[in-house]
Amino acid sequence: MDETMIMEVQIISKESIKPSSPTPNHLRTFKLSLLDQLIPAPYAPIVLFYPNYDGANHLEVSQRLAVLKQSLSETLTRFYPLAGTIKDDLSIDCCDEGAYYATAQVNCDLSHFLNKPELQLIHKFLPCEANFQGSTAGTRVTNIQVNVFGCGGITIGICISHKIVDGDGLSTFLKGWAGTACGSEVVYPHIMATSLFPTNDLWLRDSSIVMWGSLFKMGKCITRRFVFDASAVATLKAKATSSSVPNPTRVEAVSAFIWKYVMAAAKEKSGTKRPSLLTHLVNLRKRMAPTLFENSLGSLIWIASSKCMAKCDVGLQALVDQVRQGISKINGDFVKKLRSNEGSTVMSKSLKDMGDFGSKEGVDFFGFTSWCNFGFYEADFGWGKPIWVSCTGSGGLGSAVYMNLIVMLETVSGNGIEAWVTLDEQEMEILGSNQELLGLASLDPSPLQLLGNSAI
Incomplete structure (x- = not known):
């Protein structure tokens, strides 16, 4: 062709x-x-x-x-x-x-x-x-x-x-x-x-629409893929290890690493270091007591958040610590509160706090979600496993209304991470030319290169 x-x-x-x-x-x-x-x-x-x-x-x-x-x-x-x-x-x-x-x-x-x-x-x-x-x-x-x-x-x-x-x-x-x-x-x-989580009304829908709507951006966005192979992930985990987080997960390490450089891109564009809000969608299934059955259907997630103020340490270890603290708050006790009589109060306050902070003038928001460990690359219909699994960017590629969004998937090997990053076009241009970032991540590589063999 x-x-x-x-x-x-x-x-x-x-x-x-x-x-x-x-x-x-x-x-x-x-x-x-x-x-x-x-x-x-x-x-x-x-x-x-x-x-x-x-x-x-x-x-x-x-x-x-x-x-x-x-x-x-x-x-x-x-x-x-x-x-x-x-x-x-x-x-x-x-x-x-x-x-x-x-x-x-x-x-x-x-x-x-x-x-x-x-x-x-x-x-x-x-x-x-x-x-x-x-x-x-x-x-x-x-x-x-x-x-x-x-x-x-x-x-x-x-x-x-x-x-x-x-x-x-x-x-x-x-x-x-x-x-x-x-x-x-x-x-x-x-x-x-x-x-x-039974319900008979739409208060959470209305609250979440307000919260997410406050984090939407107007303008032209672009989505690009940053791929971290197994050795890059191992390097990041080693660099992210500290006394406060002695065993960072690969998602925590890669999230913090990307957060560091999207903040740097936003700073270069605006000319000043700004406060930043990171959110991570958290799967509640294994955080319940007792944990849910495997193959539980439904949208069983909540939002963890981490803040980095203008004067915060933006070293990788410090950012991993922030990510860990945010995610660790979504624990068994928190889920128990969500299901209790005070659940609506807890949810409302959580959404309001994120929306109020993230929508302030001069605050940058970055939304993360991880699809790692979900087994998408195991989906074999009888003629082999997928060679590549893809998602799309925030609000559709090229959309005029979007969110700064980072979706992480495993690579075909299962050991690496492929991050789909949606940002403002100018910030993406800055991010995509950052040599420190590109020292560990490949920008938009061919999925065929990730195989290490000629599978097709």
Whole structure:
């Protein structure tokens, strides 16, 4: 394919994949949990890239597509809320409308795209636009687009409502779908978030919209990938180790390292060192007492925050300490408070404090979330594991309304971290030329380079 040719993704079919068995009448209305109101974005989009490892021919690829549909139908029976439609902000109509399912053809080989992926084109592989406009009544909970490249490679783009899944929940669904497709594992989700955090009103939605809205920025943003291989992660963990944090995690070390340099970029642009707010979404499943069952479905997350004032130490160890302190506050006692009679007070104060500080004139905000350890690279539908897993930037690439957002995923090896960073264009230009940062991170490397072999 000529380098000057534009990649085209043509939809060739649209259909509904309904559950293989009807949902019982007593499960027709699914009540959402209180925490399902926390995230305003309608979807957490993800795209999985699968090479044609074994050189399957056209007929064999068609058979793979048929397996995807049949296994999805069977999976939706067990994950029955995902086969419904949004009824309102408090419930899902489990009407068995099914998943929206599109099949598309791509006019190039997968290796051509992966050799130098243009991030602004990834949305073409998704069934929905990634933005901050809320899901409306009647929209499908689950939306999928399967894209077939000329070489027989496949990408699967998934947008499931953030009202019912977070990153861990998305992983559970993928594990269930892939396990059904290849016959390796039948996953039954534990649908319990509503019983843990019941609700009958929308106060948290309204509070979170105010908080997140105060942190939105106007202007032109850009998303780029900073990839830390296993040795870089090990180096950062060693440099981040201190008496206060003797065992920093890789997510803490990389988060603090990126925070250090996005603050530096903001300082260079504005001409002055400014206070900074970092937030991290925290998975509550293992912080409850007792911990939740594996494969618990729902949006079971809360927001940790850390502050770095204008005169704070911006050394890596000091910043790791700040990140650790913020995350460690979201512990078993905190979750117990969330579920108690004082839960609404605790949540309201937490959101107000973050919104009030982060929206002050001269304060920079950076939102982090980690999708590491969710097993996305293990999603094998019967023809091999994905070669690359991607997300999209804040508010959609090129959006005029965005957040400073950093999403971290594992690399295909499982040992490195790939950080998708969305910033103001000018700040990104500064960040992308910082030689100290680039001494440990590769900027927008080809996913093929991360394999260490010629897998496709």
